[in-house]
Amino acid sequence: MKKLLxxxxxFIRDFFSGIVAGTVLGVVWFYIIALLYIVFGSGEDEFTxxxxxxxxxxxxxxSIGICCAFMIIFKRRPVHKYDNMLIGDDFAGFSKKxxxxxxxxxxxxxxxxxxxxxxxxxxxxxxxxxxxxxxxILSFYRGRCYHIMNCFPNAVMCYEKAKEHGFAxxxxxxxxxxxxxxxxxxxxxxxxxxxLMDSGKKYSRRARYEIGMIYLRLNDGENALKWFDEAIERxxxxxxxxxxxxxxxxxxHHIKKGEELYRLAxxxxxxxxxDYTRYYKEIQAAVVLExxxxxxxxxx
Numbered sequence: 001m002k003k004l005l006x007x008x009x010x011f012i013r014d015f016f017s018g019i020v021a022g023t024v025l026g027v028v029w030f031y032i033i034a035l036l037y038i039v040f041g042s043g044e045d046e047f048t049x050x051x052x053x054x055x056x057x058x059x060x061x062x063s064i065g066i067c068c069a070f071m072i073i074f075k076r077r078p079v080h081k082y083d084n085m086l087i088g089d090d091f092a093g094f095s096k097k098x099x100x101x102x103x104x105x106x107x108x109x110x111x112x113x114x115x116x117x118x119x120x121x122x123x124x125x126x127x128x129x130x131x132x133x134x135x136x137i138l139s140f141y142r143g144r145c146y147h148i149m150n151c152f153p154n155a156v157m158c159y160e161k162a163k164e165h166g167f168a169x170x171x172x173x174x175x176x177x178x179x180x181x182x183x184x185x186x187x188x189x190x191x192x193x194x195x196l197m198d199s200g201k202k203y204s205r206r207a208r209y210e211i212g213m214i215y216l217r218l219n220d221g222e223n224a225l226k227w228f229d230e231a232i233e234r235x236x237x238x239x240x241x242x243x244x245x246x247x248x249x250x251x252x253h254h255i256k257k258g259e260e261l262y263r264l265a266x267x268x269x270x271x272x273x274x275d276y277t278r279y280y281k282e283i284q285a286a287v288v289l290e291x292x293x294x295x296x297x298x299x300x
Contacts, residue, residue, distance in 0.1 A: 019064055023060060023063070023064060081102070081105075081106065082105050082106065082108075082109045083105060086137070086169065087105075087137055088133075090133050090134045090137055091134060091137070097123065097128055097129070097130070100119060100122075100123055101119075101120075101123060101138070103119060104116050104119035104120050104123070104141070105141065107119065108141065108144070108145065113145045113148050113149055114145075114149065116141070116145055117142060117145035117146070117149070120138055120141050120142045120145065121142060123138055124138055124139070124142065132165045132166050133165070133166065133167070135161075135165045136161075136162045136163075136164075136165030136166050136167030137162070137167060139158045139159075139161040139162035139165060139167065140158070140159070140162040140167050140169075140172070142154075142158040143155045143156075143157075143158030143159040143161075143162060143175070144175075146158060147159075147175060147178075147179055150182075152179040152180075152182040152183045153179075153183055155175075155179045156176060156179045156180055156183065159172060159175055159176045159179065160176070163176075170201055170202035170203050171203065173192050173193070173195070173196045173203070174193075174196075174203055174206070174210060176192055177189040177190075177192040177193045177196075177210060177214075178210070180192065181214040181217065186214060186215075186218065189211075189214055190211050190214065193207040193208075193210050193211050193214075194207070194211070205234075205236040205237065206236065206237045207236075208227045208228075208230050208231040208234070208236055208237075208241070209227070209228065209231045209236060209237040209240050209241045209244060211227045212224045212225070212226075212227035212228040212231065212241065212244045212245075212248070213244060215227065216244055216247060216248060216251075219251065221247075221248040221249070221250075221251030221252040222248075222252065224244065224247075224248040224251075225245060225248035225249065225252070228241045228242075228244045228245035228248055229245065231244075232245060238268055239265050239268035239269055239270040239271070240265075240270055240271060242261050242264045242265035242268060242270070243261075243262070243265035243270045243276055243280070245261050246258045246259070246260075246261035246262040246264075246265055246280060247279070247280055247283050249261060250280070250283050250284050250287050251283065251287065253287060253291060255284065255287065255288065255291075258280075258284065259284075262280055
């Protein structure tokens with residue numbers, strides 16, 4: 001049923017898009033040909049107003065037919081404008097529920113997360129008719145809004161609710177673990193990532209790096225370094241693990257080793273190199289200042 005509803009929704013949308021495009025195209029072609037006739041015509045034939053209307057209608061009908069066929073058969077736009085692979089055939093109809101959800105997703109992708117959250121929260125009403133799949137998707141989007149807005153406890157609740165409704169994407173354990181860590185639930189976050197580790201799932205090879213980052217944010221360079229070293233040894237998220245290890249060594253006052261790993265991270269194309277460099281240099285400067293103030297020497 002969902003598949004049929006999604007196909008019908010796409011057909012109607014593409015059909016009306018074809019009508020609009022065909023109408024414009026028909027008018028343009030009619031005036032171009034009329035202008036060419038005036039300029040290059042023999043002038044022997046005279047067209048009445050009725051003839052002009054008939055010819056315009058013919059051009060309109062042909063243009064609309066061509067554009068509708070192109071939109072429906074060849075172009076075949078996805079059902080949803082945003083996150084089509086994630087949403088699939090859910091929220092694809094013309095009901096108020098579906099239209100409201102699609103509006104929320106559009107606002108979300110414009111970066112207006114608070115407004116999007118209000119729409120998603122209003123939709124998350126037990127009285128509204130939704131199946132498990134739709135409730136899972138809705139809970140995930142609420143979780144993303146809370147996560148981006150740094151409301152981590154609410155984000156965790158929404159992510160867990162999404163999982164309970166059967167929503168499952170590769171990023172969900174990563175997002176949940178990050179929010180748990182931000183809530184101070186370090187062990188819970190580590191447990192989620194440990195379960196993901198070596199599972200063969202999409203982000204399983206990122207789990208050790210993510211655990212290292214949890215300890216790094218806790219200023220625990222020793223535990224962070226243990227996980228980063230494991231990730232480096234296994235070549236998992238290699239550049240990012242090198243970058244994390246550079247900061248961990250720096251926190252442990254291994255300035256030279258940190259600098260060496262920092263350069264390796266850049267050479268291996270670490271993500272967001274500019275932001276990473278800024279963060280690394282801030283940590284390095286703070287540690288060097290602390291070392292000089294205490295009169296201690298940097299360890300190798």
